Amino acid sequence: MNTSQKTAQIFSPAAFIHDTEENYQAMERMIVEQEIGGLTFFHSRHSAAANFEKRAESLNTSGTFEKLIGLINRYQAASKVPLLISIDGEYGLAMRVEDTPQYPFAITLGALKTDAKVYVEEVSYRMGMDMKRSGIHLNLAPCADVNTNPENPVIGYRSFGNDTKKVAELALAAYQGMSKAGIGACLKHFPGHGDTATDSHLGLPILHKSKEELQAEELFPFQYGIDRGVKLIMVGHLAVPALTGGKDIPASISRELITGLLKEEMGFEGLVISDALNMKAVANLFPEPGELEWQAFQAGNDILCFSDHVKEGIQKISEKASEDQIDTAFQKIMELKARLGVMESKKVEVPVFDWESHSKFQRTLAENYVQVHSGKLIKEELRALAEEGKLGYREFFSKEKSHFAELLNLPPAEAASKQIIAVFVPSHKPLNQFGMNRETLEEIQNLAKSRPSILVHFGNPLALKHLGDLENFEAVICGYQGFQEVQEAVAKTLQGL
Template identity: 75%
Template structure:
């Protein structure tokens, strides 16, 4: 293989499941002409990093999973060296693909009360098996970010919490579960994206902390993983001026952060993956095609994710890098492909999922994380009030009656006539933008009701959204259910019966 072919193994551009035939053929051209090393799959161009969560209303999403399998097989047949297929599936394939198993968010798993590490490893294993059966070799997860800023626009629910030691243990547990399933995983977003206030899809977050502060918080989960043999780390697009001579330089293209700090000082010997190179935090820094890819490679990245300029990037890296450096990175990537079974890639059949097993796991997990976080529940009193026609029920932010309300099987009076009211809130969004999607007028209504009579709040959604529901002490009791899965709703029902 020549130098350019070896460099091409570093590239993992985006491949979109829902796309035009013209764009499918453009990927085929990249595989055949540039001989790229891998592909990172996204749902569509409306849900990829640069267009974060702007999925088109008219987009046809039928058969997403089947289309994915078809494309993987189609692309693999054209590649001389089998492609490393990756996906960003922090809570499973469902993060990108409809009608596939979805697992709890990291923030939910961070609330597990017993044997958290074992349960998170179990989740990682099942997630990994779903991917392995689908022809995916690498999951770009989990997040090892410590979410110390509750208003963080991009991490939040993706983090295991605000305690660095807990995040370290649980992110490593998730990583270990995926590795046990036989796929690759990576800790992200080095050096830590949790205490930022800017979404790096849209701009450059800046972390104003000293090296010593970083060591006790942001860097701790990464060091924990490195000490235990983590093989891959993704570097984020955030600046840490204290470590780059005062410059607002993204970590993803900073030699000081990747080579000097991560590799030499922290002792990481595995593969470094760049965050998506089309994200605004870095994409606008270098107008000349290929320059960004070269800067990322020079900084110490081994795999370049979501490059928009593959051909030019290969040329720039070839012009500026020694054969020795290229051979070292190429060797690491081929070794990874061998370890993950990529080199024996076969035609993938569309797998079937064990939905009953998945449901049992969801229920077992929910029993472990659903919590009464304020006050107490008195089931016998609740049932007595219902029989006497004195129990009210109000449901917010749902289009139809919830699984929870249908399974309670209690007789309800209207809230204004009831002595006590059960209020259920299904938080519309897991992101903090616009109060997690909750209408201010409805929030005021909930707060007024809580002050007027005894109310029990059942919160299905991101716990960080609870702050918008006023003083929780105004409620008689608050149940935090974290997510709205049907299995979770069934577990919460049993608290009332």
């Protein structure tokens, strides 16, 4: 291969499942003409937008999975060298593709009461197998960010929690589970995005901590993974002045951080992947097309994800980088492709999921993480009140009549002496109180003061702060997810089974 062809292997631009035929053809032309190394699949242009908070409800999303498989086959057929197919599926294909298995969020897995590492590895193995059967080689997950800032707008539910050692252990377990499935995985977002208050999709987060503080917290899970053989790390778009001589430069384009700290000081010898280069934290810094790509490459990134200027980027890197720099990155990518079986890519058939096995596994997990968050449940009293018709039920934010209401089979709360209040948190992201309107939140708080109440919280536990003083509830049960299997596990907890 010539220099330009080797450079092209560094690029993994965005491919959209729901798109126009014109755009599909444009992607095919890019594959043929630029000879790129890979593609990173997203649901649609709308859902990949930097200000994305909702799925693209206006789209016809039927057959998303079949479309994905069709596009993978189509694009692979157009490429001389088989493409490395990536997806950002932190909780499975379902993060990007409807009607595919969804697994619990990282924050949920961080709440597992027993054998957490074993279960996290198994979750990631299953997730990896779903992807492998679908023609995907690399999952841009898991997060190794320690979520120490409760106001964090972008990590939150994506982190295993705020305990540094637990995050390190579970992120490694997730990485190992995907590796066991024959899928590439990467720890992200180096040097650590957990203690930030800005969403890097929208602006540049700046982390003001000393190097010693960073080593004790943010950098720890990455060093832990490096010491145990992790081969891929994604660098985030956040500035850490203590590590860059006081400059507010995004880590993703900082040679001091990627080459100096990560590769030389921390001893990482694997592949470095950039976070999406369309994100506002970096996308607006260099108006000249291709300059951002060059800056990211010269900083030490080996794969450039979601570049909007592929042709110009290839040209600039080919002209400015040394032959050694390009050869080193190219060699790493070709070795990764060989290791993940990319070079033996065959036509993919649409796989059939074993939904029964998936549901059984979800039930096992739910029984492990569902827990009484605060207060105390007196199950005998609840049973007695239920038998007398004095235990009532209310639910909020559920889009339709929930499975939970049927499981409990309780009368409306109005006439009861004690009530169970179920809250189905609409969004796992913190915008607009996690999608909960203030009037309803006030109504729930007033209900809790009106009579003894038990709160059942289905969703991101970080949303609990919007439900007022939790001491107003006799007990608070955390379900973490709204899955049917979780509703069953909570019902068992309430009924003392």
